[in-house]
Amino acid sequence: MGWLSESLNSSIGKKFVMAVTGICLILFLIVHLAGNLTLFAGAEAFNAYVHTLEPFKPIIRVIEVILALVFVFHIVNGVRLWIANRQARPERYAVNAASKNSSYFSRTMLSTGSIVFIFLILHLSSFWATFNFQGHPETGEFEFFEIVVYFFSMPWYAVFYIIAMVLLGFHLNHGFQSAFQTFGWNNSKYFPVIEKIGQIYSVVMAVGFGSMPVYFLFFYGGN
Amino acid sequence: MADTTLKLKLKIWRQPGPKAAGSFVDYDVEVSPDASILEMIDELNNSLEQEGKEPIVFESDCREGICGTCGLVINGQPHGPVPKIATCQLHMRQFNDGDTVYIEPYRAKAFPVMKDLTVDRxxxxxxxxxxxxxxxxxxxxxxxxxxxxxxxxxxxxxxxxxxxxxxxxxxxxxxxxxxxxxxxxxxxxxxxxxxxxxxxxxxxxxxxxxxxxxxxxxxxxxxxxxxxxxxxxxxxxxxxxxxxxxxxxxxxxxxx
The missing domain is CATH 1.10.1060.10 (Alpha-helical ferredoxin)
Incomplete structure (x- = not known):
């Protein structure tokens, strides 16, 4: 398998790893958002949704391991790529005119990705840990909707979520079309459509996930 | 010929050799808006030579945008601010009187600077x-x-x-x-x-x-x-x- 690691460590190979893992994460987000939108239908709908997943737990555990590996590859490879690319220009320009020839989103992938990574750690240590193992931080009960209310009623927590989701949107906006370009699927017929779909997708994800902390922080006054 | 000239403040990268440290040197020039940026450096080099100073080293050949020899980074943009032209086709009328213009070599590990604005491609x-x-x-x-x-x-x-x-x-x-x-x-x-x-x-x-x-x-x-x-x-x-x-x-x- 020497040819495989050699190919994946080449400049184009590293791009390929970013694109494949990126597409996996893009697909994951769709499923994740679709399920979580039941939050807006109230406590019963959301708790029912979480309970439907219960019998599939063994499969979900396997998927989680795969997902974790995908995240690790995406992050490690992205950081490696960033370091190698920094080394390709040891001396910087006196004048930085990057805004004249490239988009803001495309130049900030490491920064937006890093903040989303911090978000991911926070997200796993709060929601994932409580939903799966610990239960409600105060009562220890597995009342899923109440757990969501608990976390999102903390203003710093909700505000960080909102910021992270906007930056996730930035990250996805570049990443989506970038993956297709990397696979070589760029022609004048389809690519403008792919770019449009990517823009719509990133807005839907940012607004969809971002609306949850907004809703619980400002509009959910029932508790 | 235009009857007015532009007064520009140039900041040009000077580096004596591949291993030497470089820095920006300021030059105040007065140039015709019809001159290309390379012609401006030619004129500047003439006056530098008259003063007994070493001229600025840069590359150019055809000066009509076909050969790809010239290539300067002007205010952070390769070949300057105008799209789809080579450095030799950039005219000084694109700049305003009193502008500061940074002229740098390409910067990349794979393109080491040989001298001043010349890189090894x-x-x-x-x-x-x-x-x-x-x-x-x-x-x-x-x-x-x-x-x-x-x-x-x-x-x-x-x-x-x-x-x-x-x-x-x-x-x-x-x-x-x-x-x-x-x-x-x-x-x-x-x-x-x-x-x-x-x-x-x-x-x-x-x-x-x-x-x-x-x-x-x-x-x-x-x-x-x-x-x-x-x-x-x-x-x-x-x-x-x-x-x-x-x-x-x-x-x-x-x-x-």
């Missing part, structure tokens, strides 16, 4: 030696139109072949990646029948040399396309990526 030659050609056996001259090629295919090849190898893509890329150059040289043959026999061997060999030379990897910011004096499309990079995957995934033992 022989890395591009090495990429070309690796596969930027079609091998033809000697013999009679083949008939010009013996192989039918659709107009659209010929146009794609010619669009890629428009690359003049100036290196502005490397200079513009935040990663100092040479993928636009390499992909143009891969694609000009990859789409033509004459390029098929060596198609997959070529892409592997050229990419391997490109990586070896210390150019960065593409992150699809498309700054290269925006700064390219010939408007070479990033679709060529997509073509190169595709050919690279196909060549690596194929069962053939042929390795670069």
């Amino acid at each position: 022989s890395g591009f030659d090495k990429i070309m030696y690796a596969g930027g050609f079609v091998s033809v056996n000697t013999g009679g001259v083949p008939d010009a139109n013996a192989i039918p090629i659709p107009k659209e295919v010929a146009a794609r090849s010619m669009d890629a072949a428009e690359c003049i190898g100036c290196g502005a893509c490397v200079a513009a890329c935040k990663n100092a990646s040479a993928m636009l150059f390499t992909s143009a040289k891969v694609t000009q043959f990859a789409v033509l029948p004459q390029g098929q026999p060596e198609r997959y061997e070529r892409v592997q060999k050229m990419v391997a040399v490109m990586d070896e030379l210390g150019f960065g990897a593409c992150t699809n910011t498309y700054a290269c396309e925006a700064e390219c004096p010939k408007g070479i499309s990033v679709k060529n990079i997509a073509q190169m990526n595709r050919d690279f995957f196909v060549s690596k995934l194929s069962g053939s033992k042929q390795e670069a």
Whole structure:
């Protein structure tokens, strides 16, 4: 398998790893958002949704391991790529005119990705840990909707979520079309459509996930 | 001739040699708006020589935007602020009286500065030696139109072949990646029948040399396309990526 690691460590190979893992994460987000939108239908709908997943737990555990590996590859490879690319220009320009020839989103992938990574750690240590193992931080009960209310009623927590989701949107906006370009699927017929779909997708994800902390922080006054 | 001249403050990178430390030196010039930026440096060099100082070293050849020899980074942009032109075609009327203009060499690990504004771009030659050609056996001259090629295919090849190898893509890329150059040289043959026999061997060999030379990897910011004096499309990079995957995934033992 020497040819495989050699190919994946080449400049184009590293791009390929970013694109494949990126597409996996893009697909994951769709499923994740679709399920979580039941939050807006109230406590019963959301708790029912979480309970439907219960019998599939063994499969979900396997998927989680795969997902974790995908995240690790995406992050490690992205950081490696960033370091190698920094080394390709040891001396910087006196004048930085990057805004004249490239988009803001495309130049900030490491920064937006890093903040989303911090978000991911926070997200796993709060929601994932409580939903799966610990239960409600105060009562220890597995009342899923109440757990969501608990976390999102903390203003710093909700505000960080909102910021992270906007930056996730930035990250996805570049990443989506970038993956297709990397696979070589760029022609004048389809690519403008792919770019449009990517823009719509990133807005839907940012607004969809971002609306949850907004809703619980400002509009959910029932508790 | 315009009756007014522009007063500009130039900040030009001076570096005595490849290993020496460089720095910006200020020059106040008065220049005709009709002069090209290279003519402005010519005039400045004349006056420097008269003062017994060493002139500024820079490269140029045809001075009509075809050869790709000139290449300066002007206010942070390779070939200056006007799209789709080479440095020699940039005229001083693009600037305003009193402007400060930074003139720097290309900056990339694979393009080391030789002196002042001159960089060593022989890395591009090495990429070309690796596969930027079609091998033809000697013999009679083949008939010009013996192989039918659709107009659209010929146009794609010619669009890629428009690359003049100036290196502005490397200079513009935040990663100092040479993928636009390499992909143009891969694609000009990859789409033509004459390029098929060596198609997959070529892409592997050229990419391997490109990586070896210390150019960065593409992150699809498309700054290269925006700064390219010939408007070479990033679709060529997509073509190169595709050919690279196909060549690596194929069962053939042929390795670069």
